[in-house]
Amino acid sequence: MKRVLPIKSGLWDLSQRTSVMGILNVTPDSFSDGGKFVSVEAAVTQARLMISEGADMIDIGAQSTRPMASRISAEEEIDRLMPVLEAVAGMPEAEGKLISVDTFYSEVASEAVSKGAHLVNDVSAGQLDSNMLRVVAGLRVPYIAMHMRGEPHTMQNSENLQYDDVCKQIASEIYSRVKDAELSGIPAWRVIIDPGIGFSKKTEHNLDILMGLPNIRAEIARKSFGVSHAPMLIGPSRKKFLGQICSRIAADERDPATIACVTAGVLGGANIVRVHNVRDNADSVKVCDAMLKQSTKNLS
Template identity: 40%
Template sequence: MQVYGMRWIGIDSVIEAKMALTQIGSDPGGIAHMAGKGLGRAIKLEQVPLRVAHILKQEMLSVGGDAAVHRDVITNNVEATDVMLLGTVRQLERLASKVLAQPFGLKKVGHALKQLLSAIEPAKTRILDCRGKQLELGKRTLVMGILNVTPDSFSDGGKYIGVEDAVSQAERLVEEGADILDIGGESTRPNHSEVSAEEEWGRLEPVLKMLLYKISVPISIDTYKASVAAKALEAGAHLINDVWGLQKDRDMARVVGEYKAPVIVMHNQKGTDYHHLMGDILGFLQRSIELAEAQGLTGDQIIIDPGIGFGKTTEQNLEVMARLAEFKSLGHPVLLGTSRKSMIGNTLNLPVDERLEGTLATSVLGVAAQVDIIRVHDVKANYRAIKMADAIVREKRGIHYDGA
């Protein structure tokens, strides 16, 4: 039975909460105070020392929230525990402020919590300078077109190894809506054969130099080798896409730092064993971020990629897809790359050349999770699907609650 038009309103951010309260006609001062009260968050901390866990539990209870800890914390039979902070945004903000004056490292917890709460809100529109080429982040989801100049890539290997064919395909991708081109000279498919830096650069150089004069969008180079990245950046490439997140070739961080080039750091590992899947992936990416920051890169210059299809089973890939929004907690732009990958093939039991619909589904889910860039082979179809999803998720949500 519906009474007074009672219904549930889906609110996922403080911005949406403020819009909903404005529709009611609430006082602006009240809106600022109330917006965070209708928005629940669960914040997990791992291996927190016992005394810190006790304080967090007490302080969360004092602001009206709660904190879940290991059952043996009450008897002091553990040295450390994972902690799940459970409360509204308003309660968590109050907790962050309260613990800033506490001992035992809680000041750092307070600052980190404030940063995290800010990071998981929808990002504002801003400009990323890619060595002279500009990308607008936050307004819509950008499309990165894939151009493999390799003989053995899992999907399109051998199709564009000729310079003219590669340039023609690049121009086609841009015409179809690509905001960025990602050029790869070595396959990174499972069980691929590594090539030397000289051979990789030999494949990339003629195509890159031609495209720098031919197309207007930023060009990314897909490589994990510092020497290849240095030559590409010296030639004029605009950003680097490292499938090992700066952690395979330790000179890579220095190279991107010297050229002040934005870098995509992807999660990767050998094997599929994890302690905590999301915790381990986020920890890896945090180390990549620190390597980039140590070389002077900051903020949007560091783009993170969850690494779908790398070091993960199909089931693990699906779980990461279901939790894409959690990557926003790192406070950097997020890139999603699922195009034609085995996760789709295994789920739908389809070969590589029949995975377009599955790719489109993952691209739309990426938009819903507010990722910033989606990397695909089939630009035209994905561009259209992403544009439609953006119109719903980014541009309109929260504006027309009265018509819901």
């Protein structure tokens, strides 16, 4: 038995290897690379580089979701996103690759899929736009549901950082969002779950998540065996907590720390890693996949 995900015109086999998602921010204010790829030419060059370095998918976002980020309208997000999305989707190098749109607006998701996006990546899991789940159900594409409390502007407020058992509570809260998605018409086998590293989490919470991915799955399994086997994405790349641990103020100096997180995550069962530095993290993923394959071979 293999877990597969219908996507584009085929099936994505999750049993073979971990997938690498390259981050393409077309925003002026993202925490790591804001302003670098706002022009279509710069964005296409970066997408081409990430694909050459091993990216299986490109996640394009036109709205910053860093802590305290100001929200822009769906119309402004569409204006930023569409020229880049269409250009990336039209690249010969993008043939056989997947394009994800990072948005919490249903209007943006609908427009993006009509222009070539294959997945919708929603940091709010449908909580910031009441139409999102219904719209995605109609689009019939995979949906990445991430755990977050509040919204980017409020997610690090003290009330959103209260956990007794972070893995157990993430599992319960994300299962609730998946259940809402199902009731809105998105089948569970189209959902990818993301525990939301860095979103409404303290440093210790992020570390507990990275070491506790099997616990999150086990807790979800208490409610739904099927949902517990959903593909899992982790996005620790260059996050602030890594800078705090390693005393790295500049985000682009946190790549080695990111690789450590990716290694722990893949060995803990993550199926997709979302990263800025594709080349080095792709190497880490290959080594982890080889270790997991060898471990399975030894058991058999």
